[in-house]
Amino acid sequence: MNKSEQKSPTAIVLAAFGTTYPATLEPILAMLHDVEERYPAIPVRLVFTSNIIRRKWHRRAADVNYRREHPAVPDQIYSVGNILGAMADLQNEGYRRILVQPVLIVDGEEYRDLAAYVEALGAVRTHKPQWQPFAKVAVGKPLLGTFGHREQLDALVRALKPDIDAAHAADAALVYMGHGNEHMAQGAYYELEILLRRAYNIPVCIGLVEGLPDFETVREKLAGAGTRKVLLKPLMYVAGDHARNDMAGDEEDSWLTLLENDGYQVTPVLEGLGQNPAVRAIFLNLLEQAAREAAIEL
Structure with missing residues (x-):
C-alpha cells in the first residue's frame, strides 16, 4: 500500500432499498445508528437504491403539512440520495476509500446493480494515479450471501x-x-x-x-x-x-x-x-469482512 492510500480517509455508505412508510423507517435508522456507534470516527451516509422511493421522499420534502404530521422523520430521509451521488459527494469531500454495505437480503438484481455502480466507480483510472477519484472501494455481501459465499447463513439461522x-x-x-x-x-x-x-x-x-x-x-x-x-x-x-x-x-x-x-x-x-438486533449484527460483520478483504482499515 502506498502512502497516499494509507493516509486516504475512509467513509461508509449504507445502501438500503428504502421504504415509503414512516413507521417502517425505524429498522433502517437502527442499522444506521449501529454502524455510527461502531465507527464513531468514520462518516456514514445512508442511500436508498429504489428510484421510486427516493422520489417520493423528495416530493414529501416540499409538503409542509406532511412534514408537520410526521415529526419523527429525520431531515436526511427527505433528501436521501442514490449511491452515485453519495460516492461523488464523498469523493468531493476528500474521502477516497469507500465501504458500501448493502442492507439487502439476497444476491439479486438490486444487489448486482448496486455492486456494478460501485465497482465501476472504483475502476476509474487516470493518467496520473494521484488523480484517481478513489484509492479503494469495497461492497459488502447481502444477508443471504453471494454466489459461492453464504457463510453467514448459520448466523442468520441463529438470529431467527x-x-x-x-x-x-x-x-x-x-x-x-x-x-x-x-x-x-x-x-x-x-x-x-x-x-x-x-x-x-x-x-x-x-x-x-x-x-x-x-x-x-x-x-x-x-x-x-x-x-x-x-x-x-x-x-x-x-x-x-x-x-x-x-x-x-x-x-x-x-x-x-x-x-x-x-x-x-x-x-x-x-x-x-431489521427489527432484530441479531440480524443487524450480521450486517455489521459483513461490513467488517468487506473491509478486511479490501485491506481497508476501520
Missing part, C-alpha cells in the same frame, strides 16, 4: 430463533414471505429453509412475491405440516408495502386471505428483519 420460539409456542408453522425476483439467487431461500428446518425441527416454509418458491409452494408444504396454525412474517428488512398488502392485506389475493380461506388460523406479524 425468536421467530422459531414464537411459532413453537403457538404450535404453528412458520411461513416467511420474501421478495425474490425472477432472474437469479432463489437458491439461497431454499437453503435457508432447509437449515431452519434441520436446526429447529418445526415446519418452516419460505415463499416469494416474485419467482420460486412461490405461494403455491408454501401451500403445498403446509398441507403436510401437521398443523392448522400459521405464523406469517416477512423475510424482508422492513415490513413495508409487500408485507402490509401482499402478505397481510385485506385483498382477496393476499397470503393472509388465501391461507384463511384454506382453513388456517393465521397470525401475521408486521416486523421486518
Whole structure:
C-alpha cells in the first residue's frame, strides 16, 4: 500500500432499498445508528437504491403539512440520495476509500446493480494515479450471501430463533414471505429453509412475491405440516408495502386471505428483519469482512 492510500480517509455508505412508510423507517435508522456507534470516527451516509422511493421522499420534502404530521422523520430521509451521488459527494469531500454495505437480503438484481455502480466507480483510472477519484472501494455481501459465499447463513439461522420460539409456542408453522425476483439467487431461500428446518425441527416454509418458491409452494408444504396454525412474517428488512398488502392485506389475493380461506388460523406479524438486533449484527460483520478483504482499515 502506498502512502497516499494509507493516509486516504475512509467513509461508509449504507445502501438500503428504502421504504415509503414512516413507521417502517425505524429498522433502517437502527442499522444506521449501529454502524455510527461502531465507527464513531468514520462518516456514514445512508442511500436508498429504489428510484421510486427516493422520489417520493423528495416530493414529501416540499409538503409542509406532511412534514408537520410526521415529526419523527429525520431531515436526511427527505433528501436521501442514490449511491452515485453519495460516492461523488464523498469523493468531493476528500474521502477516497469507500465501504458500501448493502442492507439487502439476497444476491439479486438490486444487489448486482448496486455492486456494478460501485465497482465501476472504483475502476476509474487516470493518467496520473494521484488523480484517481478513489484509492479503494469495497461492497459488502447481502444477508443471504453471494454466489459461492453464504457463510453467514448459520448466523442468520441463529438470529431467527425468536421467530422459531414464537411459532413453537403457538404450535404453528412458520411461513416467511420474501421478495425474490425472477432472474437469479432463489437458491439461497431454499437453503435457508432447509437449515431452519434441520436446526429447529418445526415446519418452516419460505415463499416469494416474485419467482420460486412461490405461494403455491408454501401451500403445498403446509398441507403436510401437521398443523392448522400459521405464523406469517416477512423475510424482508422492513415490513413495508409487500408485507402490509401482499402478505397481510385485506385483498382477496393476499397470503393472509388465501391461507384463511384454506382453513388456517393465521397470525401475521408486521416486523421486518431489521427489527432484530441479531440480524443487524450480521450486517455489521459483513461490513467488517468487506473491509478486511479490501485491506481497508476501520
